[in-house]
Amino acid sequence: MASSKAAIFMTGGAAILVRDKEGIVSKMAAMKFIQNGCIVPEVKWAAVRGAFINLQYPQPELNHTLWNQNQEPQHKTFADSVPVNETWILILKGVNILIKAETGVFINLQTPHPELAQNQGPQHKSQNQTLARVTVGSVETLTFGHWDSGEASRLTPIDCAVLSHVIGLCDTIKHLDLEYCHIQCEGLQRLGPGLHKCQVLRLGCNKLGDSGVKLLSAALRNPDCKIQTLGLWENGLTASCTLDLSSALSTNRSLTGLDLSNNKLGDSGVKILSAALRNPDCKIQDLDLWANDLTGSCSEDLSSALSTNRSLMVLNLSNNKLGDSGVKLLSEALRNPDCKIQKLDLDGVDLTDSCAEDLSSALITNRSLTDLSLGSNSFTDRSVPALRSLILTRRSLERIWLRANQFSSNGKRHLESLRESRPGLSVGV
Structure with missing residues (x-):
């Protein structure tokens, strides 16, 4: 976080943080706001460039040192990434404070700023609540x-x-x-x-x-x-x-x-x-x-859910030890013509050639699938025919990810050649 300087002043019942247009506190600008006022060192929080920062210094002299030596305030809690023009509410000693960070003005919701309220009557609280709602x-x-x-x-x-x-x-x-x-x-x-x-x-x-x-x-x-x-x-x-x-x-x-x-x-x-x-x-x-x-033990329940669910379109099961037996159970649900899955991620789920036929035949009948990830498994060239059949038959498939498997160079070429089978098809091997 960039170094920032700040001071809080009390005037008319409102705590005010004063900054110039560049977001840097100016002592001269601050003095223009203060008439018979003084620094209030016991006030704990200030908003500097959109960040809440602890400014609790025990003596006014230390605040004066902060000004002169350009010391950075301590105990940053909100990062500098918060936009300056954001608006926040701050709890200050049990009192709600409205903060307009773009102007650097703190408005006490219990005692209104003199420029925003003409009197201290009983209406001021509701007026300030309205102000707060309008602001944020x-x-x-x-x-x-x-x-x-x-x-x-x-x-x-x-x-x-x-x-x-x-x-x-x-x-x-x-x-x-x-x-x-x-x-x-x-x-x-x-x-x-x-x-x-x-x-x-x-x-x-x-x-x-x-x-x-x-x-x-x-x-x-x-x-x-x-x-x-x-x-x-x-x-x-x-x-x-x-x-x-x-x-x-x-x-x-x-x-x-x-x-x-x-x-x-x-x-x-x-x-x-x-x-x-x-x-x-x-x-x-x-x-x-x-x-x-997860392991294959949860696949039967998950398969049952996929067979009946009519809303689920994207499912990521990657980096779980489902194994061939688990994915075979899921294949039963994927065969269901009512299954709405469009994107299925099965990267790194311990698949081998043993499940390639079941998975391919299930997905060929699926009407909705457009994106399939099977990377980081143990498929070899023995699975290439089943995968080619899936890619050529399931015309809705737009992307299939097969990288980090165990295909030979020849097997990869057979799969990569399918990119030319239709425009827009992405095959990652």
Whole structure:
């Protein structure tokens, strides 16, 4: 985070952070705001370039030193990646503060800023609530997460409480990204009340655990739930959370995408989830179970779910030890003409030539499949005829991924030559 300077002043009952147009605090600009005011060192938080930063210094002289020596404030909690023009609510000593980061003005919702309220009458609280809603009501996307964990914002439980207030005031919130933000279950509990308002909720790699999923399941059961995409990858989840999650999926009417990858649900967990998938009211279209310690033991339940489910179109079972026997069971479901699977990922699931015929014949009859991944398995040239038959016969197939198998150079050439069989076909060998 780039070095920034800040000071908080108290005037007219409102805490004000003063910055110039470049986002740098100017002492001269600050003095223009202050008449008979002073620095308030006990105030803990300031907004600097869109970040909440601890500015708790014990003496005014230390704040003065901060100005003169260009020292960077300590205890950064929200990353510099947060846009400057975002608007937030901050809990400051139990008082709600409206923060307009683009202007750098803090407005005390209990004591209004003198320029925004003409009196201190009993109406000021509702007026400020209206102001808050007008200010943050148009926010659609809040992004604190990042695919690079080092770039994501580390949020404390207090930060999550702040964010909960923001979400509560946002009438148009659609996308909340908190991946790699380390919120854990305690932070999620603080966020809980407004999560159901988000359409896209990304919570990957936050150590939420099974107890965190129980909290999310309550949000999914909310009749006003708007969550359409929920990302829960790498959160230490086990089979213990699947009863709550399955119950929520059976009643929820909005969720279509669920990412549970890189957890430890195991066969028992997926068997419970399969019961929810069999429910005709389940709306899941995209399910990611990559790397969940699955074996062929869960395939019968999963196959049963695929045979009856009418919404699931994308299924990722990669990096699980399903084996030939497990995929043969799944093939039975894929033969069902009502199966809606369009994209199937079976990379690294311990497949050999023994299942090639079953899988190929099943997918030839499938009417919906367009994308198939079978990479990082143990197919050899013995599987090439079955795979060629699948590619040539299943005309809806647009992409097939076969890399990191055990084909010879000759086998690869036979498969690669199929790219010329029709325009747009992608064959990765």
